[in-house]
Amino acid sequence: MTDNDAFPADAARRLKKPLALTRLGMTAERAVRAFWPLWSILIAVLGALMLGFQDIAPLEAVWGLGVLSVLGAGWALARGTMVFRWPSRGEALDRLDRTLTGRPITAVADRQAIGAGDSASEAVWRAHVDRMAERLAAARAPEPDLKLSARDPYALRYVALLLFTVAILFGSLWQVRSVADATPGAGAVAAGPTWEGWVEPPLYTGQPSIYLNDVEARSFAVPEGSRVTIRFYGEVGRLTLTETVSGRTEDVPPATDPDQSFEITGSGEIVIDGPGGRTWQIEAEADALPEVEFDGPIVRGEAGRTEAPFAARDDYGVTAGQMRIALDLDAVDRRYGLSVAPEPRDEIVVDLPMTISGDRTDFSELVVEDFSKHPWANLPVEVSLTVEDAVGQTGLSAPQNTTLPGRRFFDPLAKAVVEQRRDLLWNRDNARRVSQVLRAVSAEPDSIFRSETLYMKLRFAVRRMETRISLDQVTDDFIAETADVLWDLAVEIEEGDLSDALERLRRAQDRLAEAIENGATDEEIAELMQELREAMQDYMRQLAEQQGSEQNQQQAQNQQGEQQEITGDQLQDMLDRLQELMEQGRMAEAEQLLNQLRQMMENMQVAQGQQGQQSPGEQAMEGLAETLREQQGLSDEAFRDLQEQFNPDAQAGQSQENEGEGGQGEGRGAEHGEGQGQGQGGQQQGGGSGQTPQGGPNGEQSLADRQQALRQELDRQRNSLPGAGTPEGDAARDALGRAGEAMDEAEDALRQEDFAGALDNQADAMEALREGMRELAEQMAEQQQNQQGGQQGQQAGRGDPNGTRDPLGREQGQNGRIGTDEQLLQGEDVYRRARELLDEIRRRSGEQERPTEELEYLKRLLERF
Structure with a gap:
């Protein structure tokens, strides 16, 4: 395609902008390909000059590279000029035409070669050109x-x-001016004579360098160890240097040396004699010794870990530190296995944790280490701290005499095994005595060991030890191996089945913590939370079983004040809150709550059922009864709003008399942040639908919001309902599930101000709640019957020792309770009859023309049932 190809005016207008951009792009292509050697040479030379290459390289090298750079740039310019060609219009049209389907630019510029003069052929050609x-x-x-x-x-x-990028970051354009010093005639300018100098403080101080030419003060202070550099220019001998800050006595260069460098080791004077000379009084600031001290007593942390708080400081920052632990032999109670001299053992050396973020000139940290397996655990030791600064100076703390914290064992058998392990590590001469003690301890396994496996492990370790003693082969490796075996055996005896449950719980917590850090999907969060719930339930069950023994009751007494007490409901609330935070994306708060939960589970005492304390089933029954009362109260308020909807002229006081228990205050949901604001509903004026804002005056909530909060509380109760796996327990859960669905429908109706529909749904919810409570009661009765067995008759006799009856002829229950467990109505008719009575009471309570005394009585009946 040539530049002379003609286009229709419309085609030329459409191609004007794309054609111009295409020619511009082709020009850029050819310029880059032709001149890239030129701009590469230019920016490389400029970068070297900005970095000061001409100041540090020999003059000959600077001249040589300068000549090569000029020649290379000239060659690149000539080559680029010969290679570069401006793109023509035809080339641009051809480039643009190749990007279009069917090459329409060529087609529009063509002329009809065949069929000219034929109208049909010309019409086809015009149609083709138009397309x-x-x-x-x-x-x-x-x-x-x-x-x-x-x-x-x-x-x-x-x-x-x-090279050019580095020069922009770390160089300066002012450095380029110094290239003039390498040109002929520049020596006359530098023949001054003149001088320049720097003082560079040590890097660890973080202080900037001092350019002596800009210092007008005659005296200043610098850190000890700073390096001074002085350079003389011009005629040699015109300028001289004398100083008394370096303390040099040997290999001192001449005072006229053009380039001198030395370190400041003490206060003194620096003098430059000659034209433009200066004198400075230098004060050398010595680096202070680092300091370290204990920031409190060494204490026993969770799981027997050693926690040692400390504080360290230094003028320029602490770089490292160590904690050293040595046995305080004079304070050891030298009895039994400790009566012999201990074998030589190195001090325990632990690196101190340094603060990662913040200033290390003054900081506080905490050393956390586990020395439970060390032979010195629970023995008197002397602990000291040392820190070091960048210069290598060390600081030492005052020693602290304490007992080295370690894991404590409360099971008598585990405690005996650990004590003999300590004696074996104390001195191998105790091996025979240790084997004898362990054999004596295990003499009657039936009354001591909980499992035959533990007994066999201990006896095998004893026999192996006796064999080694008889062969006189009690080596270091054997002692270390036996110590590990005895430790694992003691832990297994102490924890029993609890160790597996605890390990599973820790693994679940670690996986959840990793998911919080890396970000997890909602499905992964739900799966990990379910795993954590199951592991926690298993751990609590094992811990409760272990604390039921006499040994662990003693343990609970010994650890009183150290452990936290927590109930199953509180744990469930924490898990619900944790899952809610993770689903909302508040990972920082979730991680903090998980750490609190981890700490509590590491040192937890399950609240046992003491005398007079309710069982889980009784607590669940009480909670469901409270939920039922709150639902009844909401239903009464919805009925009041329905009356006001059809009788807007009624006085507010008349409708408020229908307020039930739900309007008297908060329910159980308030304990968990869900039911707050439930109640006070009777004080609202007007419709109680979703129109009332949740955050209105006096903290009021709409009926719909309160219904939603009550549904959330029911879900929590359903998840923690006892009796899982039993027919009655599953039936109770199904009934509560139906109650929750009815509550959801009631909430939707309240938001739409459909009070009649809301009343029907609330009635269904209450009926389902009652059914769930009946199933739960049957499950509790079945469980109690299984536990009591054939002793029911005796218990009945204890309940009524004289066989007396109440005035109505009913037998007295246990503990003097008046009443009977016999069902006065049988079959499904009892439920229908109860529903009819409740509906009749509710209907009569809505008739405001009834006497006030009767209305108050009906209200109390509704509150009760």
Whole structure:
């Protein structure tokens, strides 16, 4: 395609902008390909000059590289000028035409070669040209190809660009001026004579360098160890240097040396004699010794870990530190296995944790280590701290005499095994005595060991020890191996089945913590939370069983004040809150709550059922009864709003008399942040639908919001309902599930101000709640019957020792309770009859023309049932 190809005016207008952009892109392509060696040489030279290469390189090297750079730049310019060609209009049209389907630009510029003069043929040709002209509207300038990888296979352009980037970051354009010093005649300017100097403080101080030419003060202070550099220019001998700060006595260079460097080791004077000379009084600031001290007593942390708080300080920052623990032999009670001299053992050395973020000149940290397996655990020790600064100076703390914290064992058998392990590590001469004691301890396994496996493990370790003693082969490796065996055996005896449950719980907590850090989907969060719930239930069950023994009751007494007491409901609330935070994306708060939960589970005492304390089933029954009362109260308020909807002229006081228990205050949901604001509903004026804002005056909530909160409380109760796996327990859960669905429908109706529909749904919810409570009561009775067995008759006799009856002829229950467990109505008729009575009471309570005394009585009945 040539530049002279003619286009219709419409086609030329459409191609004007794409054609101009295409020619611009082709120009850029050819310029880059032709002149990339030139700009690579130019930016490389400029980068070297900005970094001060001309100041540090010999003059000959500077001149040589300068000449090469000029020659290379000239060659690159000449080569680029010969290679570069401006793109023509025809080339641009051809480039643009190749990007379009069917090459419409060529078609529009063509002329009909065959069939000229034939009207039909000309019509077909015009239609073809018009169709091609329409395609010109899609013309877009092609993207220029600026890649140079084929022409620059060694990426030299990137090397030059990297050098220039580094020069921009760390160099200066003012450095380029110094290249004039290398030109002829520049020596006359530098023949001054003149001088310049720097004082560079040690890097660890973080202080900036001092340019002596800009210092007008005659005296100043610098850190000890700073390096001074002085340079003289011009005629040698015109300037001299004398100083008394370095303390040099040997290998001192001449005072006229043009380049001198030395360190400041003490206060003194620096003098430059000659034209433009200066004198400075230097005060050398000595580096202070680092300091460290205990920031409190060494205490026993969770799981027997050692916690040692400390505080350290230094003028320029502490770089490292150690905690050293040595046995305080004079304070050891030298009895039994400790009566012999201990074998030589190195001090315990632990690196101190340094603060990662913040200033290390003054900080506080906590050393947390586990020395439970060390032979010195629970023995008197002397602990000291040392810290070091960047210069290598050390600081030592005052020693602290304490008992090295370690894990405590409360099971008598586990305690005996650990004590003999300590004696064996104390001195191998105790091996025979240790074997005898362990054999004596295990003499009657039936009364001591909980499992035969533990007994066999201990006896095997004893026999192996006796064999080694008889062969006189009690080596270091054997002692270390036996110590590990005895430790594992003691832990297994102490924890029993609890160790597996605890390990599973820790693994679940670790996986959840990793999910919080890395970000997890909602499905992963739900799966991990279910795993954590199951592991926690298993751990609590094992811990409760273990605390039921006499040994662990003693343990609970010994650890009183150290452990936290927590109930199953509180744990469930914490888990619900944890899952809610994670689902809302508040990972920082979730991680903090998980750490609190982990700490509580590490040192937890399950609240046992003491005398007079309710069982889980009784607590669940009480909670469901409270939920039923709250639902009844909401239903009464919805009935009041229904009356006001159809009788807007009624006085507010008349409708408020229908307020039930739910309007008297908060329910159980308030304990968990869900039911707050439930209640006070009777004080609202007007419709109680979703129109009332949740955060209105006096903290009021709409009926719909309170219904939603009550549904959430029911879900919590359903999840913690006892009796899982039993027919009655599953039936109770199904009934509560139906109650929850009815509450959801009631909430939707309240938000739409459909009070009649809401009343029907609330009635269904209450009926389902009652059914769930009946199933739960049957499950509790079945469980109690299984536990009591054939002793029911005796218990009945204890309940009524004289066989007396109440005035109505009913037998007295246990503990003097008046009443009977016999069902006065049988079959499904009892439920229907109860529903009819409740509906009749509710209907009569809505008739405001009834006497006030009767209305108050009906209200009390509704509150009760």
